[in-house]
Amino acid sequence: MLARGGGVTVWRQIAETLEAEIAGGGLPAGAKLPTEAQLTERFGVNRHTVRQAVKSLVDKGLVRVTQGSGTYVEAKPLTYPIGVRTRFSEIVVGQARDPAGKLLGFRETGASEEIAEALGLSPEDPVVLVESGHFADGVPISWAVTAFPLPRFARVPEVYAATGSISAALAACGVPDYRRARTHVGAAIADERDAEQLEIAAGRPVLVIESVNVDPDGLPIQWARSHFSADRVRITVGG
Structure with missing residues (x-):
C-alpha cells in the first residue's frame, strides 16, 4: 500500500x-x-x-x-579479468553466459598519432578501424573502436562480421595467438553514443579501457579503445 x-x-x-x-x-x-x-x-x-x-x-x-x-x-556484474591473455568470449563462457560480437562498422584510414605510436607505425600509415559491440546473454557489455595495420589485417572486418570473434579474425590473417602488451583503465560519463550502444542512460559511469595486443613475435597488431558499462562488469587485473 x-x-x-x-x-x-x-x-x-x-x-x-x-x-x-x-x-x-x-x-x-x-x-x-x-x-x-x-x-x-x-x-x-x-x-x-x-x-x-x-x-x-x-x-x-x-x-x-x-x-x-x-x-x-540487470544481471549480476560480469567479472572481467585483464591479463596477458584477455579473451572476451572465454571470459563470458567461463561465467556460464553466452557471448556475442557484432560489427557496427569499419573504414580504412590513415593512422592517427596515437594509433601510430601504439602500433609502431608512422602517422597516416594505413589502418582499418573496426567498431564492434560485445554482448553476454544478449546484454550489451561493451563497444569498441579497434585499429589493425593494413594490408596485413584487411580481412578482419569480413571475418569478424561472420564470426563475432576478434580471435577468429586474427587467426584468418595468420595470427593464431596473441597477448596483451599494454592496458590503461580510465573512467568517463556515458555520452549519447555510449547510451545507444550500451543501452544505458546518458550520464551513467563507463569504464574506458585502452589496450595494445602483440603477436607471438612481439609485433603490435591491435590497438583498441573499449567502453564498458560500469554497472555490468567488475574489472580485475592480474596474470
Missing part, C-alpha cells in the same frame, strides 16, 4: 517496492518488468509517476530499457 501525503513521494515508494522485489529475487536477473500499464494499474497511479519510478531504477543501474522490447532487471 502506498502512503499518500506523507514524507516520501509516491514514485519513490514505487521504486523502493520494485527495488525490494529485485533484491529479494521476486524479479530475478533478466526478468522483464511489468509494462507501464500494468504498473499503473497495480499501484493506482498515472503513467508519469510510474515513469519516474522506473527511471530512478535505470539511473541506479538496476534495470535497463531495451527499445521496442521492454525493461529488464
Whole structure:
C-alpha cells in the first residue's frame, strides 16, 4: 500500500517496492518488468509517476530499457579479468553466459598519432578501424573502436562480421595467438553514443579501457579503445 501525503513521494515508494522485489529475487536477473500499464494499474497511479519510478531504477543501474522490447532487471556484474591473455568470449563462457560480437562498422584510414605510436607505425600509415559491440546473454557489455595495420589485417572486418570473434579474425590473417602488451583503465560519463550502444542512460559511469595486443613475435597488431558499462562488469587485473 502506498502512503499518500506523507514524507516520501509516491514514485519513490514505487521504486523502493520494485527495488525490494529485485533484491529479494521476486524479479530475478533478466526478468522483464511489468509494462507501464500494468504498473499503473497495480499501484493506482498515472503513467508519469510510474515513469519516474522506473527511471530512478535505470539511473541506479538496476534495470535497463531495451527499445521496442521492454525493461529488464540487470544481471549480476560480469567479472572481467585483464591479463596477458584477455579473451572476451572465454571470459563470458567461463561465467556460464553466452557471448556475442557484432560489427557496427569499419573504414580504412590513415593512422592517427596515437594509433601510430601504439602500433609502431608512422602517422597516416594505413589502418582499418573496426567498431564492434560485445554482448553476454544478449546484454550489451561493451563497444569498441579497434585499429589493425593494413594490408596485413584487411580481412578482419569480413571475418569478424561472420564470426563475432576478434580471435577468429586474427587467426584468418595468420595470427593464431596473441597477448596483451599494454592496458590503461580510465573512467568517463556515458555520452549519447555510449547510451545507444550500451543501452544505458546518458550520464551513467563507463569504464574506458585502452589496450595494445602483440603477436607471438612481439609485433603490435591491435590497438583498441573499449567502453564498458560500469554497472555490468567488475574489472580485475592480474596474470
